[in-house]
Amino acid sequence: MKAPMSGAKTKAKKGVEEMKYILMMTGTKAGVNEYLAWSPSDIQAHFTFLTRLNKDLRESGEFVANEPLGAPEQAMIVRAGKDGAPVTDGVFPEAKEFLLGYWIVDVESPERACEIAARLSAGPGPGGVPLNMPIEVRQILSPRAGDPA
Amino acid sequence: MKYMLIMTGTKAEFEAFTKWPKEDLQANVAFMRAFSKELKDAGVFVSAQGLAWPDQARLVRAGSDGEPITDGVFPESKEFLAGYWIIDVASAEQAYKFAARASMAPGRGGVRGGMPVEVRPVIEHAPEEQLR
Numbered sequence: 001m002k003a004p005m006s007g008a009k010t011k012a013k014k015g016v017e018e019m020k021y022i023l024m025m026t027g028t029k030a031g032v033n034e035y036l037a038w039s040p041s042d043i044q045a046h047f048t049f050l051t052r053l054n055k056d057l058r059e060s061g062e063f064v065a066n067e068p069l070g071a072p073e074q075a076m077i078v079r080a081g082k083d084g085a086p087v088t089d090g091v092f093p094e095a096k097e098f099l100l101g102y103w104i105v106d107v108e109s110p111e112r113a114c115e116i117a118a119r120l121s122a123g124p125g126p127g128g129v130p131l132n133m134p135i136e137v138r139q140i141l142s143p144r145a146g147d148p149a
Numbered sequence: 150m151k152y153m154l155i156m157t158g159t160k161a162e163f164e165a166f167t168k169w170p171k172e173d174l175q176a177n178v179a180f181m182r183a184f185s186k187e188l189k190d191a192g193v194f195v196s197a198q199g200l201a202w203p204d205q206a207r208l209v210r211a212g213s214d215g216e217p218i219t220d221g222v223f224p225e226s227k228e229f230l231a232g233y234w235i236i237d238v239a240s241a242e243q244a245y246k247f248a249a250r251a252s253m254a255p256g257r258g259g260v261r262g263g264m265p266v267e268v269r270p271v272i273e274h275a276p277e278e279q280l281r
Contacts, residue, residue, distance in 0.1 A: 022200060023209075024230065065196070067235070069153060070270035076241075077265045078248035086242075086249035099155065099230065099269070104198070110207075117209035118217035134208045137219075138230070139201040 020064060020106050020140040021113035023120060025133065026097040029072045042126050049123045057105060057116070064104035072098040104140065113137050151195060151237050151271035152244035154251055156264065157228040160203045169257050176255045184251055188236055193247070199232040235271060244268050 027035070038046075057063035075098060081087045092098075103120070107113050117135040125131040158166070169177075188194035206229060208220045223229075234251070238244050248266040256262030 022198070022230075067153070068272040070272060074270050076245065076268045078245050078252060078268050079263050079265050080249040080252040080261065084249060084253060086245040086252075088245055097228070099153075114207065114209045114217040114219055118211040118215060121209060121217075122211035122215050130211060132211050134210050134220075137207045137209050139205055141199040141201055 019108065019110070019113075020104055021110070022138050022140055023103040023105065023113070023117045024136040024138070025100045025102065025120070026136065027100050028095065028097060029092075030094070032072055032098070032100065038126055042124070042128075045124050045128060053116075053119060053123075057103070062105045062107055062112075062116070064106050066101070066103045068101040069099055072096075110137075110139070150239065150241075150244075151235055151273060152241070153269050153271050154234045154236065154244070154248050155267040155269065156231040156233065156251070157267065158231050159226065159228060160223070161225070163203055163229070163231070173255070173257050173259065176259060180254045184254070185234070187250070188234065188247065193236040193238050193243075195235040195237050197232070197234045200230055203227075203229040241268070241270075 035043075054063065054066055072092070075090065075092065077089045077092075079087045079089075103116075105113060105116055107116070114137055117137050121132055121135050122130040123133070166174075185194065185197055188197075203223070204221075206221065206223065208223070210218045210220075212218045234247075236244060236247055238247070245268060248268045251266050252264050253261050254264055256264070
């Protein structure tokens with residue numbers, strides 16, 4: 001892709017340090033239930049917005065990954081019991097902020113990561129009004145934790 | 150079926166971790182590496198990432214004209230994502246078994262920490278695929 005959008009990284013420049021950032025969308029159970037009550041056309045408009053964002057990030061070469069997670073009802077806390085067997089618990093405090101989904105982007109600067117996060121933040125809500133939802137931005141550690149050397 | 154194994158911690162927990170003796174930290178890192186290898190050998194590994202420390206976290210919102218407004222202040226109780234694994238397994242039970250393995254990571258003094266690991270299904274299709 002020769003003409004990335006403005007501010008976007010030009011890929012495959014040798015010696016350019018890779019900076020990966022994760023953009024996280026979180027919400028409580030109550031927040032997720034509100035979203036599920038949106039009208040089908042509002043949900044459709046939001047998906048169209050996300051599709052466009054992913055397309056733009058792919059074209060600019062900044063897209064690394066995007067994963068939506070299952071609803072909070074499907075969340076389980078797992079600990080190892082005495083014999084190492086899984087002990088599961090599905091009870092969470094009401095205030096718990098669940099990870100709802102994330103994007104990983106490969107960008108030239110933290111400012112660019114924040115720009116993309118702001119775009120994500122302004123995704124349309126009910127009636128097409130921008131949600132201006134908070135998006136948490138963190139750098140991915142390199143070398144990756146848990147990666148076999 | 151893809152599942153995400155999620156490790157979280159408060160700022161205080163992250164700070165306590167940095168004060169562990171060097172050999173305890175090394176043992177923990179060695180465990181995490183061996184765990185990822187175990188996932189790869191079992192053919193279930195999809196991806197894994199470790200995140201930068203909470204003091205580098207920023208909350209970003211779009212301002213009225215779409216410009217980013219950043220904020221680095223979080224409640225003390227906030228559970229920060231520390232890192233995750235995504236695995237592809239046949240059942241939730243299998244995902245819980247691997248999560249229990251991760252939970253066995255050695256803590257301070259080599260004591261098995263019984264660290265809680267959150268397990269969630271990953272939705273298989275990206276939004277653009279759902280629209281097709």
